[in-house]
Amino acid sequence: MTSEQENVYDTSKCRLLRTYDLSEVDKLFLFRFEDPEKAQNFRFKPGQFVEVSLLGLGEVPISICSSARRVGFFELCIRNAGRVTSAIHHLNPGTLVGIRGPYGNGFPMEKFHDRDLLLVAAGLGMAPLRSVFLYALDNRWLFGDITIINSAKYANGLLFQKELEAMKDIATAENISIVQTVTRDPDFDGLHGRVNTHFDKVNVDPENCTVAMCGPPPMYKGMFEECIERGYDPRYIFVTLERKMKCGVGKCGHCNVGTATSWKYICKDGPVFGYYDVLDIPGLI
Amino acid sequence: MRYIKMTTANTYKFLENLKDEATLYAPTKISEQFYDFTEIDDVDDVEFHYNRTIRPPRRFFYPEEETMFRFDTDKVELYENTPREGRFVIFGVHACDVVGLRILDAEFIDEQPDPYYKMRRDNGIIIGLSCLPDEYCFCNVRRTEFVDKGFDLFFHEVADGYLVRVGTVQGHKLLDPYPELVGEVTQEDIDYMEDFEEKRSSMYTLQGNWDSLRYFLEMRLDHPMYERESEKCLGCGNCTLTCPTCRCYDVKDVPSIDGKTGERIRFWDSCQFRSHGLVAGPHNFRPTKESRFKNRYQCKNAYCEEVTTAYCVGCGRCTYFCPAEINFKRNLMEIGGYQGVGD
Numbered sequence A: 001m002t003s004e005q006e007n008v009y010d011t012s013k014c015r016l017l018r019t020y021d022l023s024e025v026d027k028l029f030l031f032r033f034e035d036p037e038k039a040q041n042f043r044f045k046p047g048q049f050v051e052v053s054l055l056g057l058g059e060v061p062i063s064i065c066s067s068a069r070r071v072g073f074f075e076l077c078i079r080n081a082g083r084v085t086s087a088i089h090h091l092n093p094g095t096l097v098g099i100r101g102p103y104g105n106g107f108p109m110e111k112f113h114d115r116d117l118l119l120v121a122a123g124l125g126m127a128p129l130r131s132v133f134l135y136a137l138d139n140r141w142l143f144g145d146i147t148i149i150n151s152a153k154y155a156n157g158l159l160f161q162k163e164l165e166a167m168k169d170i171a172t173a174e175n176i177s178i179v180q181t182v183t184r185d186p187d188f189d190g191l192h193g194r195v196n197t198h199f200d201k202v203n204v205d206p207e208n209c210t211v212a213m214c215g216p217p218p219m220y221k222g223m224f225e226e227c228i229e230r231g232y233d234p235r236y237i238f239v240t241l242e243r244k245m246k247c248g249v250g251k252c253g254h255c256n257v258g259t260a261t262s263w264k265y266i267c268k269d270g271p272v273f274g275y276y277d278v279l280d281i282p283g284l285i
Numbered sequence B: 001m002r003y004i005k006m007t008t009a010n011t012y013k014f015l016e017n018l019k020d021e022a023t024l025y026a027p028t029k030i031s032e033q034f035y036d037f038t039e040i041d042d043v044d045d046v047e048f049h050y051n052r053t054i055r056p057p058r059r060f061f062y063p064e065e066e067t068m069f070r071f072d073t074d075k076v077e078l079y080e081n082t083p084r085e086g087r088f089v090i091f092g093v094h095a096c097d098v099v100g101l102r103i104l105d106a107e108f109i110d111e112q113p114d115p116y117y118k119m120r121r122d123n124g125i126i127i128g129l130s131c132l133p134d135e136y137c138f139c140n141v142r143r144t145e146f147v148d149k150g151f152d153l154f155f156h157e158v159a160d161g162y163l164v165r166v167g168t169v170q171g172h173k174l175l176d177p178y179p180e181l182v183g184e185v186t187q188e189d190i191d192y193m194e195d196f197e198e199k200r201s202s203m204y205t206l207q208g209n210w211d212s213l214r215y216f217l218e219m220r221l222d223h224p225m226y227e228r229e230s231e232k233c234l235g236c237g238n239c240t241l242t243c244p245t246c247r248c249y250d251v252k253d254v255p256s257i258d259g260k261t262g263e264r265i266r267f268w269d270s271c272q273f274r275s276h277g278l279v280a281g282p283h284n285f286r287p288t289k290e291s292r293f294k295n296r297y298q299c300k301n302a303y304c305e306e307v308t309t310a311y312c313v314g315c316g317r318c319t320y321f322c323p324a325e326i327n328f329k330r331n332l333m334e335i336g337g338y339q340g341v342g343d
């Protein structure tokens, strides 16, 4: 970069180190910044995202899904959904991409300490929630019981299914239950139905539990009702949202949502919002 | 604030001098009906009496399309393309448009400033000009009809020239080299300005203020106005492209033919376009014309904390230039229940 002043839209070179197939349409990508200093200094919070650039094709916002504690590299779980993401799916290890960020508020992890944790994911939802889960494992002594409800339409779409199951066998995973459910796959020999139908299997104390959810927005309304009914503290219910994004820093106007007296940018005021934000801002979910 | 007097003849001399020092833009008549800010060769072309320019002044700081970076696709390197243009002056900016620029400042220059906008803003000199409203103007109910900030000089028409308010150090510096063009403000000038302001306020078709409008907009989200009016909307985006405070942009990468290099370009977008909220899937966060229409009404009436006005400064362009003759002002009056509209 030539000028002295930092350009917020500037992107740094990252090398793709390896890829791993998660489902037919989802892949896990491991990246490292080319500049060793940048690699060492890159820090993020669970729930934050980066803008990934394939020069010539464009930029897309993607949540970071690895552990915030592991310094030097990060992982993205990307669904092949369109132009840029399908090109990313075709990249070979060794390729360079542009990364800028991290952006967004992320989950307020301090508020999660000394409480139980319930993670509810649907579809791609496990991507950002995985970094929340890994935070809880990295700081296991700060958390009580942990339950994850992971859901997908089909069994082969249950993201990180094997990884989550493998977790059950490690020492830090004590008092962690993992509920995996599918909605449209009659052949799956596990649980069937939407996430809210499996709340009975949740091993946490509702009054002292933080809930973090990620999935399609229609799921949130039902989930809110379910949580309130079961006595969860609404101050500790969080969701992460999506909108079309171009800049990631509150300039391009695309992710703006709300009404004349309460409006927010999903990119910089979010993507994580609390239950009361949702009450305040019409159209948020 | 410093107040000085400049006669009409001296004003032309002053503009002539400015033109020699920096690129000068000012309102000119570009067709039978329309005015626009254009680069001035001959200061006699400057229009001192105009209602509104077709394009708002924001394009001087935030062009309709610009290359942000050139890039090398193999090396994955971006080469910044921040503006290098020299100093420029925009003369003849009405109060509402001055506020419009301040609103854009609030959006673009924050803790993570947009370098392209900021660099141009640092190089741009703003000279305001007083005006009289037509039936499309409602800057008074928006409280943007008079400004205290956001200009270097502000020219107020008086009998034989202009009473000039000096707004910034930059403004003082513009005048310093020409003491012979600057005179003292007389009692007559002040009396003229008082009469002018009185005449001006009596010409507005609306009175009062619309500060509570945003609450009514929020409480009446289901108002039938939206469905009725959005039916007529062509989704052409004119209302947003002509708006002095709209600032949505889209970005695209344009690769060279061999794919080895290219440019990242940003260009004005409009929330009235179907593509504004369209993402992969394909899912659209604002799928209907009505939802996009509603969004504009909410967004433009939201409160800008930095400038303490609504995002809409009441310039009247979106109504004046709407091909479907959708009247923004009237529609807002209907929702706000002002002056009997919609009862």
Ligand SMILES: Cc1cc2nc3c(=O)[nH]c(=O)nc-3n(C[C@H](O)[C@H](O)[C@H](O)COP(=O)(O)OP(=O)(O)OC[C@H]3O[C@@H](n4cnc5c(N)ncnc54)[C@H](O)[C@@H]3O)c2cc1C
Pocket: A049, A058, A059, A060, A061, A062, A063, A064, A077, A078, A079, A080, A081, A082, A083, A084, A085, A086, A124, A127, A128, A241, A242, A243, A244, A245, A246, A271, B278, B279, B280, B281
């Ligand atoms: C905060 C946030 C976090 C995300 N995290 C992930 C993740 O971890 N994994 C993942 O696979 N996907 C994630 N997405 C969705 C991902 O950004 C889109 O799938 C992707 O932008 C599609 O781009 P495309 O060019 O392949 O598709 P196209 O349909 O060709 O999209 C064209 C352009 O529209 C915009 N766009 C399209 N879809 C979206 C979308 N859903 N959200 C925002 N902008 C969009 C992008 O600018 C994109 O370049 C996230 C989105 C947001 C907003």
Ligand code: SF4
Pocket: B232, B233, B234, B235, B236, B237, B238, B239, B240, B272, B318, B321, B322, B323, B324, B325, B326
């Ligand atoms: S200018 Fe008029 S027709 Fe065009 S998008 Fe705006 S409201 Fe609709």
Ligand code: SF4
Pocket: B239, B242, B243, B244, B245, B246, B300, B311, B312, B313, B314, B315, B316, B317, B318, B319, B328
């Ligand atoms: S919304 Fe219309 S009247 Fe208000 S500032 Fe924009 S163009 Fe002018």
Ligand code: FES
Pocket: A244, A245, A246, A247, A248, A249, A250, A251, A252, A253, A254, A255, A256, A265, A266, A267, A268
């Ligand atoms: S992504 Fe541009 S404003 Fe949020």
